[in-house]
Structure formats: C-alpha cells, structure tokens
Amino acid sequence: MAVKIYHxxxxxTPAADQLSVYENSYIIVEDGVVSQICERVPEEYKxxxxxxxxxxxxxxxxxxxxxxxxxxxxxxxGMDCLLSDWLNHYTFPQESQFRDMDxxxxxxxxxxxxxxxxxxxxxNVFATIHREAxxxxxxxMEEKGMYGYVGKVNMDxxxxxxxxxxxxxxxxxxxxxxxxxxxxxxxxxxxxxRFAPTCSEPLILGLGKLAAKYHCGVHTHLVExxxxxQEALKLFPGYGSDAEIYERAGLMDYxxxxxxxxxxxxxxxxxxxxxxxxxxxxxxxxxxxxxxGIMPLQQMASEGLKIAMGSDVxxxxxxxxxxxxxxAVQLSKLKEFYEPAESKTITxxxxxxxxxxxxxxxxxxxxxFEKGYAFNALxxxxxxxxxxxxxxQEKLERFCYIGDDRNIKxxxxxxxxxxxxx
Amino acid sequence: MAVKIYHxxxxxTPAADQLSVYENSYIIVEDGVVSQICERVPEEYKxxxxxxxxxxxxxxxxxxxxxxxxxxxxxxxGMDCLLSDWLNHYTFPQESQFRDMDxxxxxxxxxxxxxxxxxxxxxNVFATIHREAxxxxxxxMEEKGMYGYVGKVNMDxxxxxxxxxxxxxxxxxxxxxxxxxxxxxxxxxxxxxRFAPTCSEPLILGLGKLAAKYHCGVHTHLVExxxxxQEALKLFPGYGSDAEIYERAGLMDYxxxxxxxxxxxxxxxxxxxxxxxxxxxxxxxxxxxxxxGIMPLQQMASEGLKIAMGSDVxxxxxxxxxxxxxxAVQLSKLKEFYEPAESKTITxxxxxxxxxxxxxxxxxxxxxFEKGYAFNALxxxxxxxxxxxxxxQEKLERFCYIGDDRNIKxxxxxxxxxxxxx
Numbered sequence: 001m002a003v004k005i006y007h008x009x010x011x012x013t014p015a016a017d018q019l020s021v022y023e024n025s026y027i028i029v030e031d032g033v034v035s036q037i038c039e040r041v042p043e044e045y046k047x048x049x050x051x052x053x054x055x056x057x058x059x060x061x062x063x064x065x066x067x068x069x070x071x072x073x074x075x076x077x078g079m080d081c082l083l084s085d086w087l088n089h090y091t092f093p094q095e096s097q098f099r100d101m102d103x104x105x106x107x108x109x110x111x112x113x114x115x116x117x118x119x120x121x122x123x124n125v126f127a128t129i130h131r132e133a134x135x136x137x138x139x140x141m142e143e144k145g146m147y148g149y150v151g152k153v154n155m156d157x158x159x160x161x162x163x164x165x166x167x168x169x170x171x172x173x174x175x176x177x178x179x180x181x182x183x184x185x186x187x188x189x190x191x192x193x194r195f196a197p198t199c200s201e202p203l204i205l206g207l208g209k210l211a212a213k214y215h216c217g218v219h220t221h222l223v224e225x226x227x228x229x230q231e232a233l234k235l236f237p238g239y240g241s242d243a244e245i246y247e248r249a250g251l252m253d254y255x256x257x258x259x260x261x262x263x264x265x266x267x268x269x270x271x272x273x274x275x276x277x278x279x280x281x282x283x284x285x286x287x288x289x290x291x292x293g294i295m296p297l298q299q300m301a302s303e304g305l306k307i308a309m310g311s312d313v314x315x316x317x318x319x320x321x322x323x324x325x326x327x328a329v330q331l332s333k334l335k336e337f338y339e340p341a342e343s344k345t346i347t348x349x350x351x352x353x354x355x356x357x358x359x360x361x362x363x364x365x366x367x368x369f370e371k372g373y374a375f376n377a378l379x380x381x382x383x384x385x386x387x388x389x390x391x392x393q394e395k396l397e398r399f400c401y402i403g404d405d406r407n408i409k410x411x412x413x414x415x416x417x418x419x420x421x422x
Numbered sequence: 423m424a425v426k427i428y429h430x431x432x433x434x435t436p437a438a439d440q441l442s443v444y445e446n447s448y449i450i451v452e453d454g455v456v457s458q459i460c461e462r463v464p465e466e467y468k469x470x471x472x473x474x475x476x477x478x479x480x481x482x483x484x485x486x487x488x489x490x491x492x493x494x495x496x497x498x499x500g501m502d503c504l505l506s507d508w509l510n511h512y513t514f515p516q517e518s519q520f521r522d523m524d525x526x527x528x529x530x531x532x533x534x535x536x537x538x539x540x541x542x543x544x545x546n547v548f549a550t551i552h553r554e555a556x557x558x559x560x561x562x563m564e565e566k567g568m569y570g571y572v573g574k575v576n577m578d579x580x581x582x583x584x585x586x587x588x589x590x591x592x593x594x595x596x597x598x599x600x601x602x603x604x605x606x607x608x609x610x611x612x613x614x615x616r617f618a619p620t621c622s623e624p625l626i627l628g629l630g631k632l633a634a635k636y637h638c639g640v641h642t643h644l645v646e647x648x649x650x651x652q653e654a655l656k657l658f659p660g661y662g663s664d665a666e667i668y669e670r671a672g673l674m675d676y677x678x679x680x681x682x683x684x685x686x687x688x689x690x691x692x693x694x695x696x697x698x699x700x701x702x703x704x705x706x707x708x709x710x711x712x713x714x715g716i717m718p719l720q721q722m723a724s725e726g727l728k729i730a731m732g733s734d735v736x737x738x739x740x741x742x743x744x745x746x747x748x749x750a751v752q753l754s755k756l757k758e759f760y761e762p763a764e765s766k767t768i769t770x771x772x773x774x775x776x777x778x779x780x781x782x783x784x785x786x787x788x789x790x791f792e793k794g795y796a797f798n799a800l801x802x803x804x805x806x807x808x809x810x811x812x813x814x815q816e817k818l819e820r821f822c823y824i825g826d827d828r829n830i831k832x833x834x835x836x837x838x839x840x841x842x843x844x
Contacts (some may be wrong), residue, residue, distance in 0.1 A: 078750060
C-alpha cells in the first residue's frame, strides 16, 4: 500500500455547523485515500514520505455542481443585458458554434484547465446539444483525472433555429452519447434537458426511458425565476410543480438529480426533491447577474434539503467556487435583510460545507478529509501579512473573499500531485 | 514641452451615460497632461516618442473615495460577525495598534502598495486617531506620487477606552496635523470625524473652526444604516438630519465633503449635500458585509447628487475599485428587484464613470482622458481568449468582473510610468 503523509494546518467541514481544524498536524493518505489525521506520525508510518507544508492550509478541493462549460468564453461580458437579450445575443449564438470541433476544443481545453487552476476538481457540467463536442469535454475531464458529470443538452422547442433539435434526433443522439460512455469511471454521463421551457413533454418522457435504461441522473434548471416556474407549468399542463415534470418522467430514480438555482421552490417541489435526495445548486453571482432573486439557502438546508454550490458560468462571471462561498454568505445577509421571514444569514463554515462535502457527495467520497475520503486537496498559502497572525479559519475566510489561484500552492487528486503549471 | 504618445484601445467616460471608445488610436500627452486623442499622429508630433500598446486597453486610473487604511490588515476576515462584534473584536483593538509606529509602517506600506497594484491612484483615506501614524501614511502617499486626502480620525465618546481621545486633545492633535501639512501638493489633509455617534457636539464644532482656519473639507460616514441615522439624531438633539450636523459646524464650506455609504438619505440630507456639491460614496461589498442595505445610486444620481465609489476596506474585503464597479451593477439589480420604486439598475458605463471621472473630480482633473486631464492611466491586457474576439467595451467589463492586478500591464501617474514591480 502506498502511504504518503502531508503536514500543515488541515481544515474541513464534516457538517454544516462544524469546522474541523487540525493545526500543525499530519494527514495520512493510503493509496490516495485519507486514513487518519494526527498530531504526530504514528510509529507504524515511520519511514513513509512526509511532505511538509509548514503552516499552510490543506483543504478539500471544491465541487461545482452547475456550470455551462460551453459558456466559458462569455464569462464576464454582456452583464448589462436582460436575461432574454443575454440568451439571444450572447449565449445561443455562441453555443451554436460548438458544432465546430476546433472551436469546441479551444473552449473546453481552457475551461477544464481553469477549473483545475481554481481548485474545482469535481464538476457537473452542461455542454451543448452537440454530441461530438460533448464527447470531447467528457474525455478531457477524464484525461485530467477530474470527477464529473457531463450532460449533452436537450432542447427541442422555444429555441432559436440554429440551436434546436428534432425530438427524435435529440433522443437518438443522447442515447448514443450515453452508450458510448458506459462503464466510465470518475466522469459519468448525466441527462441535461436545458429546462422545461425548451423541452417538449415527449422529449422529457423519452429522456426518462433513457434514464431507466442507462441508469443515469438528471441535471437541469428548476424554479430559477418567477418566469421560468410559470412558463414550465404553462407548457406542462396537468403537472403540479416544476419538479414533478422530471419526477413523473422517472428522471429522478436512477442517479443524482441536480437542480440549479431553486429560488422559488413550492412545498411540492421541496417534497419531491427531499424524497429523491436531490441537490439544489446555489449560484450566488449568477442569480444576481440574471436578476433571478436569492435562494432561501438557510431555510432549505434547515428543512433537510441538500444544497451545493455552482459557478453557473457564464450567468455567473467567475469560475472560482471559493469566491461563491464568500458570495453565498453575502447573499444570505441580503436575503435576511430584505426577506427576514424567508431565510437567515449563514456562516462561512456552512457555505464551505455546501461547496465541498455536500456538493461532493454526488461524486462519492470527496470534499472532506474524514477517513475513507479521497485526498482531493488544495494547499493554500500567502493569506497572512508578515506582521500579523491569523488563525487557520481566518486564512480560509480570507481565501474565499479575496484569494485567487496564486494562493493555491499545490493540487492533489486521489493523492496525486497535479503536475501542470498554472 | 515633454510629449509622449501612447497607442492602444483608449476608453473613458466623459459622462455617466457616455462610454468613449477610441480603438486603434493615439493619446497625446504633454507634460503629463492629455492634449488630444487621434487616429493618426498629427504632423506636429512627428518625432515624439510613441509607446505602442497594440490592442491593449488604456483606461483612466481609479479613485477610492472611502477606505480605512488602518483596516487593511483585517481585510476579508471576521465577516461572519455583526457590525458591533466586528468593531469590538476586530476593528477597534486593531486600530489601537497604530500607536506603535512599527506596526503602522508595515500596515500603511502594504496598504499603499496594494492600492497602486490595483490601479487606485487617487484615494480618500481614513487613518486612525494617532497623529504620528497618520503623518506617515500622508508622507507615504506623497512619496508614491498619489493624489489623496488623508484624515486623522476623531472620536471622543461612545468608543472603547483604548481608542478614544479627550475632546481638547483631539482638536489640538488635529490642528497640529493640519498645520504640519500646509502647502502640500497632491496629497491633502481632510477632517475625519469617525461619525456622529462617536463625536461630541463640541468636537464637531471645534473641527468646524479648524475647517475655516485651514480651509479643508470633511470625510465621514453618513446615514450608513438605520441605526446610525437614528443614533446621530439622538445624540445631536435639535438637528434635523445627519448632514446638518456637519453643515451647521461649517465643515462643508471650505473643501470637499465626502460621505460614505449614504444608504438612507432624507430629503434634507440630499438638499444639504446638493447645495455643497458633496460626494456620496457607494461601497457595494462593504454595505452587504455589514448588512447596511443598498444605496439608491441610480435615483440619487438622477437627482443630481454626485456619486463616487469606495472599497471601504475592511468593511469591504477587497481593495480593487474595478471590482466594486462590477459589484455596483450587481447591487443595483438587487435594489431594483427588491425595491423597484427606490432605484433602478445601472450600466457598467455608469458605474465606471462614478469610479473614475466623478470620484476623481475631488482631486482635480483626473479620471478621464478629456483635454487637460492628467494622464493617470492603466494599460489592461489579456482579457480576451485566443480563439475569440471581444470589443474594447467587453474587455473593460470582463476586467471589472473577473480581472485582477495581473491584467494591469502598466501604470502611469502624471504621465510617469510607475517603475515598481508588482
């Protein structure tokens, strides 16, 4: 068994209200998996290699549970537009370029590298309707050692002509995509109907059959705005909630169900999500940029719903999940300020938990340093000024608020040091 | 006359609704001052040195009109605290350390360097109550060539024992500070009563006399929260508004009056500020972090009030004003979402205008590239992906949303290239 030991200030969140800090300690990693954390190296491990990171922070790597890989090239532009203009002027024409594989390769290479640069090693990614480009993204993430779900997007109505599929083609292409990647390891396929307003009922029901056949989950947008929630129910008469559209089709039975934004969940949406253990993905910057509102995160978490974090690039402008951790705290303050009955302020500990352990739960044992978790880790440095002292917790907080990729000194996936220079 | 010419994509905002973009153009600088922008170098300037920045952006440098230099070391920590805990556990004990000149020098050196690194060349800075440390900050900003206002803080009541002055001492020390810096050039003194709740009426009136004698302006916090506005009027019975406290003392008669936050201005506050040409400083991240609310920026601007931008480090966590430009757009969206009758969404152009030309107006002709303005400029690079094209305006927007100091390729103050490596 290959043993490696890392020394530093070790920090992770076993629970939403629990920040575990082991300053000046050792984390013992066997075959890429955490076995224990201790103040001294136990006798049985004498002789094993020790990598000493001094008083640098060692934290779990981040998970991004809602990101449009195909919109990476648009990040941070067009933010003055209304959502409909932003979709029609920027997003849809841009996504349509993924029929061109040269364009797709440039875009997805840069996107995957930027996730790794910023410490996102586990991601649930929307691609586009184009199968070939989606295959490329899938393979790229696998090649880099990431954990992931990748979805070929489906949209067969209410979309521009240059970015729409026939229902039957959409299902055939999706099935080919699923079957081509059967048996994959850390990166897996997921179904990705864009959202109810751009998917017909036959398409959704067809995807449900594919979910049963290939045992895969679903990734889509849910009650992301007042408009979206109303539009979904108008287009799906007879359904009682946005979530029911996916539940009734059987899309929530065979794998993770991951819903972006979830700003206006009804009691019925929440009942369905809870029943299926679905994750609601909070994307703070994005929901401000597209003026959707603010997720009642604290309230939903207190009701037992699972919450993850997402960058939602390019509705969100930045790829860094650590920044969304800080932003989630900020937005929770505004939510309480404006809607005190709806939800309360959360702590940096809780936000970090959602971005690491809870989000990571869809990928297996990643996002924590409890025994049995993969050593998917970041080493964080330079958060402290030379003439002042900070606690490990303060270093984490400052990293989330104003750190950047320069502060990430080392990156490990499954105990392997990423050799790429950033 | 020394002439230098810079080629690039030149961009600035002569007005809140006007983004002037001169792609592939030349800006002609004579003795550090802009004389014209043109598509070709005019005959009379043939022979002058041309610095070619290709298609890099050339933009005016930023102004930070509300920043606590003494809180730089606390940036991005303690953000889970309520304001009162944050002040009592972090801010006040930390500020009290500025009686120690070694600590002050370390802090202020790093603070000034970080402003320059991030392209803030003009700043209105709160120091602490300590005169000697404030002198050091003043001299440091002068030495670096910055434009600035620096205030020795006054507080003589409702403050912890270790950070409070006797009224008479506060006035004597302030007068010594003002007289020691008489005749300074680009950096100037300003009066800085912390805010009404920590200043007695005799102190405020005494500062008014100093304003008349030394012809200086005032920098303080105004109606920054519901609590502050109420507390100010309770402590100053007989005054009709927060602004009247400073007006009646004569603090708004002899120099700029600069008020931070201004979230809940009454009609009377606005009348007084308009009469005196005061600047209200929007500090987006800070007002979220301290849960103060959101300034009705668009509404105030439409009423003819002057608006500037501030980092408010360390209520705000980041020193970069370009990021506050993006954040101002975001918060204006939330303001309209939650309080549509109060204020509307602003554009990136308007936010940039407040952070450059309008904020710069208190320092003289800085913050624009119209004829006669100082060439205080940033050269911005690397905003574009290799396989895509962006307009100059999109590059500016992306820089504000996700750029950082690495994208600032060159910095000029009064036409002089900053030689410091960042």
